[in-house]
């Protein structure tokens with residue numbers, strides 16, 4: 001299996017109005033699930049992916065497998081809080097395999113998406129998209145990015161910038177189903193070639209071929225919050 005590493009220079013949804021605030025107590029994992037993670041504990045794994053469904057069967061399967069693995073390995077899912085598209089696939093599969101879920105969603109999207117079924121989760125409302133990203137970054141141990149659109153690109157660039165500038169050391173792993181991220185990897189190589197991003201230091205992201213490889217890598221690299 002190959003992987004690419006690029007280096008730089010409480011509420012239950014629908015049960016009431018969840019408050020804006022810090023991530024609070026991490027959601028509890030399944031009581032019967034042994035601790036997971038490189039350091040022995042469950043991880044809060046934030047998944048970025050499309051709110052749309054994609055026309056690729058392989059990409060939909062990737063979303064489901066990622067959610068399932070997070071639950072089966074005793075981790076917690078942190079995500080954008082919606083029930084639509086690939087996000088919904090990840091969340092339902094994680095829920096079915098026993099993961100505790102925290103959805104972080106801006107108020108305006110929460111209002112718009114109330115009608116789209118999402119699994120039981122702790123929902124954290126934010127005032128803005130920007131605040132949502134802050135909470136996702138602060139309240140997660142690691143990030144996995146699946147195929148997605150502008151929102152997903154925005155989220156991964158937030159993590160990459162924070163890592164590049166030394167503000168975060170949390171791993172980000174892109175799942176490269178059907179070569180989805182090849183163009184992004186190539187763009188980053190162009191930035192390097194023009195010496196607009198540096199090479200040395202901590203990897204800003206990793207790129208792997210499958211959800212299995214992604215979850216295994218974050219288990220090896222992430223340090224669960226104390």
Ligand SMILES: C/C(=C\CNc1ncnc2c1ncn2[C@@H]1O[C@H](COP(=O)(O)O)[C@@H](O)[C@H]1O)CO
Pocket residue numbers: 047048049050051052079080081082084085087105109113148149150151152153155
């Ligand atoms: C466009 C539609 C619904 C949008 N609803 C969203 N609900 C929750 N989170 C969202 C939504 N849209 C974007 N996000 C966040 O960005 C990522 C997905 O965006 P993309 O542009 O589809 O890649 C995702 O990780 C969320 O955190 C109606 O279908």
